[in-house]
Amino acid sequence: MKWIILFCLLVSCATQSNNTQESEALAKEPMAFKVTDLEVQTGKVKFIEIDYPVSKGKVILSCGHGDKKLKYAIHSDGEKIKGFISANYFSSPISLSCYHKETKLINLHITEYPYKKEFLNVDKKRVFLNDKDLARAIKEKPIKKAIYKKSADEFLFNSPFELPLNSFITSYYGNKRVFNKKKESQHLGNDFRAKVGTPIPVSNDGRVVFVGDLFFSGQLVAVDHGLNIFSVYAHLSKIKVNKGDFVKKGDILGLSGATGRVSGPHLHWGVKINGSWIDGFSLVEESKKINNVE
Ligand SMILES: [Zn+2]
16 A cells, blocks of 8 residues: 555646646645626626736736637736627627636627617619718728727726716617618717707716827717726717827817718717627616626
8 A cells, every 4th residue: 555655746747847837836826716797788797896816917818718718807906807898799599718828717708789770762873972982981890999999908997887978878889770671780989969069078087099080980089998998989070189198087179060871960889809899888887787897
């Protein structure tokens, strides 16, 4: 019996020395944590806070596997991780396991939100762009993409998001429109009634990452709130901030208007989280759960 034990010890020593790197990696792994179940509806966002001690700063959660892995940047204060988990509007219902490195932390269930569908018959000109407009829209695609490429590695805010206006919503996020039974379009922002010249405050602290005039959005301001959370304010008549400015919640970004491809003056408010346009109302609701992000 003694010999067997000694033999086992020797073997395990040998194995350990052969795989020093691997065993070190295992030793650094945190203990098993209770896996949190989280349901997020398409186009919405949920705030999570999990007791999980890892070094302070940005933490990446990876959900799913293969090419379609979803990655979420969230914040660690050293004791807990906190952040926003969004679901793309176009996502199919699916359940995914979310990991930080090798540790499974979340069972993410993406479920479908029943957005309204409208069928409209309109003049072709309203559905399809003419060649000149189409060329401009295509040319602007990479410019739009570049706006959301870089985000601060930490939350730039420490209190909940607020709606930019309290006026009537003329078009809610997610409305699906089917034109002439052919072309479908989705409205991936919320439209607030606003007469030309209404001051537009920013929803939360952040850094202005884009000011400019685009074919669809008109005069646009985009603000980075950190960890891949952006808010945008479109169709403005006047912009009052500059790229690079740090803005505090409530600061005036500009005045509302009817620039870009619109049928009348209003504010289009968009929220982009981890690369997906999501319903800003869900960010306002969920961000109330933030106590303090240092
Ligand atoms: Zn809109």
